[in-house]
Amino acid sequence: MKKKELLTKIFARGYIALLLLLMYLPILVLVVFSFTDTTNLFTWDVFTFDLYVRLFNNKEIMTAVGNTLLVALISSLVASALGTFAAIGVHELGKKGKRAYEFANNIPVVNPEIVISLSLIIMFVFLGNYVFNGFEKSFWTLLCGHLVLTTPFVYLSVKPKILQMDPALYEAALDLGCTPAQAMRKVTYPAILPGILSGFMLAFTLSLDDFIITAFLTGPGLLSGAESIQTISTYVQSVIKKRPLPPEMRALCTIILLVVVIVVFSIFFLSRKERVKKRKGRTYIHG
Amino acid sequence: MNAATSELKESFWARLKSHARFKRKYLAFPYAVFLVLFVILPLLLIVYYAFSDSSGTPSFDALVSFFTSPNKWQVLFVSLFMGVQTTLICLLLGYPAAYILADKKLNKNAVLVVLFVMPMWINFVIRTGATRDLLDVIGLSGAQYPWPATLIGMVYNYLPFTILPLYTTMLKLDRSQMEAAADLGASPFRVFVHNVVPQSLPGIISASEMVFMPVMSSYVISDTLSEGKITLFGNYIYLDFSNSMWNEGSFMALIMLIIVGVSMFLTRNVDRSDAQVRGGGLW
Numbered sequence: 001m002k003k004k005e006l007l008t009k010i011f012a013r014g015y016i017a018l019l020l021l022l023m024y025l026p027i028l029v030l031v032v033f034s035f036t037d038t039t040n041l042f043t044w045d046v047f048t049f050d051l052y053v054r055l056f057n058n059k060e061i062m063t064a065v066g067n068t069l070l071v072a073l074i075s076s077l078v079a080s081a082l083g084t085f086a087a088i089g090v091h092e093l094g095k096k097g098k099r100a101y102e103f104a105n106n107i108p109v110v111n112p113e114i115v116i117s118l119s120l121i122i123m124f125v126f127l128g129n130y131v132f133n134g135f136e137k138s139f140w141t142l143l144c145g146h147l148v149l150t151t152p153f154v155y156l157s158v159k160p161k162i163l164q165m166d167p168a169l170y171e172a173a174l175d176l177g178c179t180p181a182q183a184m185r186k187v188t189y190p191a192i193l194p195g196i197l198s199g200f201m202l203a204f205t206l207s208l209d210d211f212i213i214t215a216f217l218t219g220p221g222l223l224s225g226a227e228s229i230q231t232i233s234t235y236v237q238s239v240i241k242k243r244p245l246p247p248e249m250r251a252l253c254t255i256i257l258l259v260v261v262i263v264v265f266s267i268f269f270l271s272r273k274e275r276v277k278k279r280k281g282r283t284y285i286h287g
Numbered sequence: 288m289n290a291a292t293s294e295l296k297e298s299f300w301a302r303l304k305s306h307a308r309f310k311r312k313y314l315a316f317p318y319a320v321f322l323v324l325f326v327i328l329p330l331l332l333i334v335y336y337a338f339s340d341s342s343g344t345p346s347f348d349a350l351v352s353f354f355t356s357p358n359k360w361q362v363l364f365v366s367l368f369m370g371v372q373t374t375l376i377c378l379l380l381g382y383p384a385a386y387i388l389a390d391k392k393l394n395k396n397a398v399l400v401v402l403f404v405m406p407m408w409i410n411f412v413i414r415t416g417a418t419r420d421l422l423d424v425i426g427l428s429g430a431q432y433p434w435p436a437t438l439i440g441m442v443y444n445y446l447p448f449t450i451l452p453l454y455t456t457m458l459k460l461d462r463s464q465m466e467a468a469a470d471l472g473a474s475p476f477r478v479f480v481h482n483v484v485p486q487s488l489p490g491i492i493s494a495s496e497m498v499f500m501p502v503m504s505s506y507v508i509s510d511t512l513s514e515g516k517i518t519l520f521g522n523y524i525y526l527d528f529s530n531s532m533w534n535e536g537s538f539m540a541l542i543m544l545i546i547v548g549v550s551m552f553l554t555r556n557v558d559r560s561d562a563q564v565r566g567g568g569l570w
Contacts, residue, residue: 008393009392009393012387012390012393012394013393015383015384015387016384016387016388016394016399019380019384019403019446020399020402020403022443023403023406023443023446023447024406026414026417026418026420026443027406027409027417029417029421030413030417041420041421041424042424082317082318082321083318085314085315085317085318086314086315086317086318086319088311088314088315089311089312089313089315089318090312090315091311092310092311092312092315093312093315101315101319104319104322104323104327105322107326107330108326110496110500110547110551111544111547112500112501112503112504112520112521112543112547113501113504114504114506114520114521114524114540114543115333115504115540115543115544116329117528118333118524118527118528118536118537118540119329119332119333119540120325120329121528122329122332122333122336122533122536123325123328123329123332125533126332144325147321147325148325148326151318151321155318170311180309180311181309184311205407205408208408208410209407209408209410209411211411211412211506211507212506212507212521212525215525216528232410232412232413233410233411233412233507236410236412236413236416237412237507237511240412240415240416240419240511241510241511244416244419244420244423245413245416245417245419245420249413249416252413253409253410253413253417256409256410256413257409260405260408260409261405264401264405264408265398265401268397268398268401272397
C-alpha cells in the first residue's frame with residue numbers, strides 16, 4: 001500500500017514537472033539565448049548583454065513598449081472608475097434594471113474579441129458616413145475598444161465586494177452628518193478597495209495582452225506621433241509575419257518575465273500573509 | 288418685474304437642486320451610456336450590415352453567399368474542428384494536472400499553481416513567435432505541417448485558461464464522497480466516472496468555454512503558426528476588415544454571435560458562481 005502511494009506521488013510530480021517544462025520551453029529558450037548576440041536562435045556565440053543594449057537603442061521597439069504601457073495604464077484607470085461607479089450605482093437599481101444592466105455588461109465578456117473589434121469599427125464607419133463628416137481612427141477609438149474589453153471585468157470584480165458590504169454603514173455615515181461624497185470616500189471606498197484593485201490589475205493585464213482590438217482601432221497618436229499607434233502585440237505580429245522573432249525580442253521577453261515573476265509572486269505572498277493575518281484575527285475575536 | 292424673474296429663477300434653482308440631490312444609482316449612468324453606445328449599438332449595426340449591401344439597402348447577399356460558398360463553409364468547419372480538438376486536448380492535459388494540484392496529499396505547494404498561470408501574463412504574440420521559431424528548429428514548421436503546428440500553439444496558449452477553472456472546482460471536491468464510494472466497493476475507475484467527473488462538471492464546462500470560442504475566433508496564433516495556411520473565423524473576419532468588406536464581415540461575425548448564443552443557452556443551468564473568468568481568480 002505504501003509503495004503504491006509513493007508511486008502515485010512520483011508519477012503525479014513527474015507529470016506536473018513535465019507539463020511545466022513543456023509550457024515554459026519556448027520562453028526559457030528565449031531567456032537563455034538573450035545572453036548571446038547571434039541572429040539565429042539555438043546558436044551560441046559568447047556571453048554578452050549586447051542584445052539588451054540593442055533593445056534599449058531600438059527606437060521602434062521602445063516606442064511600442066511605451067505605447068503599450070500608456071494605453072494599458074490610461075484604459076485601466078478609466079475602466080476602474082467607470083466600472084466601480086457602475087457597480088455602486090447598479091446595486092441601488094430595481095430588479096429589472098439590474099438584470100438589464102448586467103446582461104449588457106456580460107456581452108463583451110462572452111463576445112469574441114474579433115466580433116467586438118469589428119462591431120466597433122463598423123459603428124465608427126457608420127457614424128462617419130451618416131452622422132459626422134467622415135471619421136479618423138485615433139487614440140480615442142483605441143481607448144474605446146480597450147474600455148469595452150476591460151470595464152466589464154472591473155464591474156464583475158467590484159460587485160461582490162459591494163454585496164458583502166453592510167448597507168447600513170453608508171446610511172449611518174449620512175445620518176452622522178457626512179455628505180454623500182464624504183460617505184462614499186470614507187465608508188464605501190475602503191470596503192470595496194480590494195475589488196477595485198483586482199479589477200484594475202485584471203484590466204491592465206487584459207489591455208497589455210490585446211492584439212485584435214488594437215489592430216482594428218489604432219490610429220495616430222501617443223508616442224507614435226503622426227503614425228498609427230503600435231503596441232508590443234501589433235509590432236511583433238507585423239515583424240514575425242515574414243521572418244523569425246528579432247533577437248532583441250529575446251531580451252524584451254526576459255525583462256517581461258522578470259517583471260511578471262516579481263509582481264505575481266509579491267502579490268501572491270502578500271495576499272497569503274493577509275489571509276493568515278485575517279484567520280488569526282478571527283480566532284482572536286472568537287476565542 | 289425684475290424681482291419677480293429673479294425670484295422665479297431662484298425657486299427654479301432650488302427645485303432643480305432638490306431634484307438633482309445625489310442618489311447612488313446615478314453613478315450607474317455613465318457606464319450605462321457607454322454600454323449602449325459602444326456595446327449594444329455596434330451589435331445592432333452588425334445585424335443591420337449583415338442584411339444590407341454596400342449601398343445600405345436591405346439585401347440577403349451576404350446570407351446567400353455564405354450558404355453557397357464552399358470556402359466559407361470550410362472556414363466554419365475548420366474553426367469548429369480546431370476548437371473542438373484544442374478543447375479536448377487541453378482538458379485531457381489540464382484535468383489530471385488540476386486534480387494533482389488540488390490534492391493535498393500530492394501537492395502542498397500553492398506556488399505551482401501560480402507557475403501554471405504565469406505564462407498568461409507574458410505577451411502572447413511574443414510567445415507565439417517563440418513557439419513558431421522553436422517548432423521550425425525541431426522540424427515541425429507550419430509551412431509543412433500547418434495543422435499540428437497550429438494545434439500545438441493553441442494548446443500551449445490556452446492550457447492555463449483550462450487549468451485555472453478546473454483547479455478552483457477541484458479544490459471543492461467532496462473527498463469523503465469519493466472515499467465512501469471506494470469503501471462500498473467501487474473500482475477507482477467507477478469512482479472517477481460516477482463521482483469525480485460529475486462533481487467537477489462546472490469546471491469542465493467553464494474551462495471548455497474559455498478555450499472553444501477564443502480558438503475559433505483567434506487570429507494571431509493560426510496566422511503565425513500555419514504560415515497563413517489555416518483560415519479560422521478570426522482570420523476571415525480580419526481579411527474582410529482589411530478589405531473594408533463590412534457586409535460580409537458582419538455576416539461572419541453574426542454567425543459567431545449565434546454560436547456564442549447557442550453555447551450560452553446550452554450551458555445556462557450550470558452553476559458557475561465560483562468559476563473564474565479569464566484568470567481573474569488569481570488577483
